[in-house]
Amino acid sequence: MTGSRFAKxxxxxxxxxxxxxTLGPVGWRPxxxxxxxxxxxxxxxxxxxxxxxxxxxxxxxxxTGLAAIIVGLEALQLLRPDRHGAVMDVVYxxxxxxxxxxxxxxxxxxxxxxxxx
Numbered sequence: 001m002t003g004s005r006f007a008k009x010x011x012x013x014x015x016x017x018x019x020x021x022t023l024g025p026v027g028w029r030p031x032x033x034x035x036x037x038x039x040x041x042x043x044x045x046x047x048x049x050x051x052x053x054x055x056x057x058x059x060x061x062x063x064t065g066l067a068a069i070i071v072g073l074e075a076l077q078l079l080r081p082d083r084h085g086a087v088m089d090v091v092y093x094x095x096x097x098x099x100x101x102x103x104x105x106x107x108x109x110x111x112x113x114x115x116x117x
Contacts, residue, residue, distance in 0.1 A: 007054035014047045015069070022073045026082050037092045044070065044096035045103070052104025059101060066097050 021029050032039055044066065051062045070093045074085035 004054070007050060011047070011050040011054040014050055018043065018047065018069075018073070023076055023080065023083075037088075040089055040092040041096035041099075044093045045100035048097045048100025049104040049107070050100075052101055052108060056104075056108040059105060063097070063101055067094065070094060070097065 029039075048062065048066055051066070052059065055062060070090055074090050074093075077083040077085040
């Protein structure tokens with residue numbers, strides 16, 4: 001069985017929100033005062049988790065796809081005068097993505113969402 005329709009819609013909605021929040025004006029981005037790295041980490045942890053729930057048989061594709069998106073978004077920020085891309089931002093986002101994929105994998109295994117056959 002594959003992930004639910006709700007999980008798929010949620011996963012793509014979260015990704016679309018990241019695109020808007022990352023490439024839009026800095027004022028659009030939610031702020032946890034003094035914890036920008038936590039925002040980066042948790043954002044991609046949630047996104048990866050939801051993508052694994054939506055596509056439980058596509059772990060490698062999720063990892064490579066989100067990794068490419070993370071690097072791409074950081075690079076695109078360099079084109080905006082009010083934003084900046086940074087290597088450490090990529091590190092925090094990759095760490096969050098890794099936790100999200102691992103947590104999603106455990107949740108899928110425990111729930112039986114990924115059934116063979």
